[in-house]
Amino acid sequence: MNTPRSEFLKTLAARGFLHQCTDPAALDERLSAGPVAAYIGFDATADSLHVGSLVQIMALRWLQKCGHKPVVLIGGGTTQIGDPSFRDASRPLLDGEQIARNAAGLKQVFSRYLTFGDGPTDAVMVDNSEWLDPLRYLPFLREFGSHFTINRMLSFDSVRQRLEREQPLTLLEFNYMVLQAFDFLELSRRHGCVLQMGGSDQWGNIVNGIELARRIDQRQLFGLTTPLLTTSAGAKMGKTAGGAVWLNAERLGPYEFWQFWRNTEDDDVGRFLRLFTELPLDEVQRLSQLKGAEINEAKQILATEATRLAHGDEAAREAADTARRAFEGGENAKGLPSVALPRSELDAGVSVAQLFVLAGLSASRSEVRRLVLNSGARLNGEVVQDADCHVTAADLTDGSLKLTAGRKRHVLVHVSD
RNA sequence: GGGGGAAUGUCCCGAGCGGCAAAGGGGGCGGACUGUAAAUCCGCUGGCUAUGCCUUCGUAGGUUCGAGUCCUACUUCCCCCA
Numbered sequence: 001m002n003t004p005r006s007e008f009l010k011t012l013a014a015r016g017f018l019h020q021c022t023d024p025a026a027l028d029e030r031l032s033a034g035p036v037a038a039y040i041g042f043d044a045t046a047d048s049l050h051v052g053s054l055v056q057i058m059a060l061r062w063l064q065k066c067g068h069k070p071v072v073l074i075g076g077g078t079t080q081i082g083d084p085s086f087r088d089a090s091r092p093l094l095d096g097e098q099i100a101r102n103a104a105g106l107k108q109v110f111s112r113y114l115t116f117g118d119g120p121t122d123a124v125m126v127d128n129s130e131w132l133d134p135l136r137y138l139p140f141l142r143e144f145g146s147h148f149t150i151n152r153m154l155s156f157d158s159v160r161q162r163l164e165r166e167q168p169l170t171l172l173e174f175n176y177m178v179l180q181a182f183d184f185l186e187l188s189r190r191h192g193c194v195l196q197m198g199g200s201d202q203w204g205n206i207v208n209g210i211e212l213a214r215r216i217d218q219r220q221l222f223g224l225t226t227p228l229l230t231t232s233a234g235a236k237m238g239k240t241a242g243g244a245v246w247l248n249a250e251r252l253g254p255y256e257f258w259q260f261w262r263n264t265e266d267d268d269v270g271r272f273l274r275l276f277t278e279l280p281l282d283e284v285q286r287l288s289q290l291k292g293a294e295i296n297e298a299k300q301i302l303a304t305e306a307t308r309l310a311h312g313d314e315a316a317r318e319a320a321d322t323a324r325r326a327f328e329g330g331e332n333a334k335g336l337p338s339v340a341l342p343r344s345e346l347d348a349g350v351s352v353a354q355l356f357v358l359a360g361l362s363a364s365r366s367e368v369r370r371l372v373l374n375s376g377a378r379l380n381g382e383v384v385q386d387a388d389c390h391v392t393a394a395d396l397t398d399g400s401l402k403l404t405a406g407r408k409r410h411v412l413v414h415v416s417d
Numbered sequence: 418g419g420g421g422g423a424a425u426g427u428c429c430c431g432a433g434c435g436g437c438a439a440a441g442g443g444g445g446c447g448g449a450c451u452g453u454a455a456a457u458c459c460g461c462u463g464g465c466u467a468u469g470c471c472u473u474c475g476u477a478g479g480u481u482c483g484a485g486u487c488c489u490a491c492u493u494c495c496c497c498c499a
Contacts, residue, residue: 259453266454293452327453367446370461376447406446408453 006031008066012224014281015274017059019200019227022210027222030194031068035120038063038195039071039187041128041180041202043079045094047105048248051260055226055275057113057247059197060123064114070123071193072110074103077132078180084173085158086201103127109247112310124191131186132179147215148178148208156204177205184209188221200225229275247310253337254311258319259408261303269298277305326410338400338412346393346415352379353387359403359411371405378404 004010006028012018021027030036040056042049049057060070079099094102107125110116114123153159156177159169184206187193196206206223213219245260246252264272270288273279279287279301287298300320307316322335339359341350353368356377362368369387371377377384380395380402393415395401400414 263453266452269454293454295454296452299452299454323453362446364464366464366467367462371447374447374460376461406448 004028006066008063008068011062011066012059015062016271017055017062017226017275019225020203021224022207022222023220026220027195027224030222031066035068036195037069037071037191037193038197039073039184039191039193040197041073041075041078041183042106043075043083044099044102044106045079045082047102048246048251049106049109050244050246052229052244054247055229056197056199057110058275059226061113063197064121064123067121069121070114071187071191072114072123072125073183073187074106074125074127075183076100076103076127076129078128078176078183080129081172081176081179083176083180083205084169085176085205099129105248112247112312126187126191128179128183128186132182144178144182144212144216147212148181153177153208158201158204177208180205181208181212184221185213185216188213188217188219194220195222195224197224197226200228249311249315254307254315254319255322255335256337257310258303258307258316258323261306262299262323263408264299264302266295269295269302273298273302273305277302277309279305327408334412336402336410336412338414340416341413343415343417346391349390351388351390352377352384355391355413356387356403356405359413361403361405361409361411376406378402 004013004024008031009018009024009028038060040060042053042056060072064070076099079094079102080096110123110125116123116125153174158177159174184193184196187196196209198206203223203225206225210221210223213221244252245257247257261272261276270284273284273287274281277284287295287301290298300323303323304316304320307319311319318335326336337359341355341358351365352372353362353365356362356368356371357365362371365387368377372384372387375383377387379391380397381404391401396415400412403411403413
């Protein structure tokens with residue numbers, strides 16, 4: 001595909017969303033002709049999504065912006081199996097109750113990025129347990145199993161790796177791609193979905209769906225994948241000191257989310273601005289040109305824009321503000337992550353080590369001791385000398401104290417009555 | 418069906434004469450240098466009521482003063498022969 005005509009493909013291409021695409025010319029034509037329904041599936045393996053899925057979410061957002069209809073497929077059914085694609089080991093099986101809880105959490109995340117409703121370009125959310133749960137095994141095998149050959153299934157990279165690594169791949173997992181293929185067929189029938197998008201690891205699963213629809217319904221469907229997101233250092237993206245970079249505020253506060261983007265490597269700034277913000281491309285271009293310390297400006301904009309999408313305008317502003325005060329100016333910035341400490345516990349005697357664990361800055365007290373040993377722990381800005389020394393009311397400023405691990409992980413401890 | 422190997426620090430890879438909290442990497446964390454970046458150098462990288470105590474080497478038993486290391490059974494995987 002040289003130069004797409006449709007707004008959607010043009011945008012995806014320009015902003016770096018395109019990895020692979022089936023029959024791009026025909027898809028381009030279809031997208032130019034009028035609103036198209038496209039879907040991306042998300043398995044309900046956790047009650048939130050993290051930045052690993054953000055490329056997909058942004059792709060749906062652009063889809064909607066370009067006048068098409070996003071279909072969010074929640075894998076309530078497929079989650080009962082677990083996608084084996086590019087995985088070394090089986091995923092732990094989740095029970096139905098957990099899956100339902102997770103699905104509810106995902107819904108909230110999407111509501112921030114997409115507009116849901118009944119209109120022609122409003123997003124809709126469907127759950128594949130709707131058609132997967134009622135399936136009966138033998139009829140299903142007879143009807144669909146005959147369209148899949150083991151030879152072909154084994155040829156996909158997504159499972160080849162597992163086989164080569166000599167890790168077991170169960171029959172249950174092996175069925176996953178068949179069911180995802182069935183999803184696509186079902187969505188094309190029910191919602192007129194003609195395009196499935198996904199991460200590059202989904203290519204095999206997507207292609208299977210396209211082939212199934214062609215064989216059974218003689219219908220042409222399309223697939224499109226986004227590049228796997230790694231930092232320019234080659235590391236898998238999406239980890240912060242605390243763990244995964246979640247998209248909902250309960251799991252990861254806006255300030256920490258902002259910090260994640262602020263700490264982007266220089267070489268990733270341009271790419272991330274295109275993928276994770278909606279800034280015009282000429283502006284992105286300008287920011288990407290910044291060199292040396294000036295590129296920090298671009299990182300701040302990246303952080304604020306990305307946070308705005310995930311948590312709203314106000315939260316993004318506050319996060320930026322908090323960061324500015326914590327790093328550039330005064331010590332006591334409100335808005336930093338915080339934990340509560342009952343006054344009674346303070347009076348009973350609390351060691352610095354205990355506080356660091358309470359604040360989530362360290363996993364254990366031993367870890368705090370090591371941190372102190374490397375002079376990486378600070379209390380109210382002062383380097384802590386002894387992890388076991390107790391904190392007293394005298395250390396409080398405005399009823400709280402500030403813990404710092406390393407150069408940039410701050411947590412406020414509020415003492416409550 | 419027969420024979421031979423493998424599973425190690427709950428992030429990963431990987432050494433390990435019966436005395437082992439267990440070599441070495443990677444990753445991660447901290448320090449120095451910087452721009453809250455990268456690169457580089459240095460330190461740390463099981464837990465605790467901590468000069469000691471407790472829990473770790475696929476699972477379950479056994480031998481031994483003492484087992485990651487030896488024996489038995491089991492699980493999973495690889496290779497060779499039929």
